[in-house]
Amino acid sequence: MVYYLIICRSLTYAQRTAHVLERAGIPGYVLRAPKLISKEGCGYCVRIPERRLTDALMVLRREGMAPKQVFLQSADGEYSEVKA
Numbered sequence: 001m002v003y004y005l006i007i008c009r010s011l012t013y014a015q016r017t018a019h020v021l022e023r024a025g026i027p028g029y030v031l032r033a034p035k036l037i038s039k040e041g042c043g044y045c046v047r048i049p050e051r052r053l054t055d056a057l058m059v060l061r062r063e064g065m066a067p068k069q070v071f072l073q074s075a076d077g078e079y080s081e082v083k084a
Helices: 011-023 050-062
Strands: 003-008 029-032 044-049 069-073 079-082
Touching: 003 011, 003 050, 011 029, 011 044, 011 050, 044 050, 050 069
Parallel strands: none
Antiparallel strands: 003 044, 003 069, 029 044, 069 079
8 A cells, every 4th residue: 555654753743643633534653764764763753544645734734733754655665755
């Protein structure tokens, strides 16, 4: 499957992001950010389904929680940064 990873600055921020998304009806799962895309080495991210990115970004911006970075995780496991 294809997912988007919303990179967060800390575990707490990732948990808050997932909570805000859940309240809006968007499933979000907190994960350790893959080393390939984590610049700080021990980051966290929130994984959301491909079809929900636009809604998720709109909700997060409305709540004042603009994402640090967003990556597309393709079905073959490759990552590519998305300009959010």
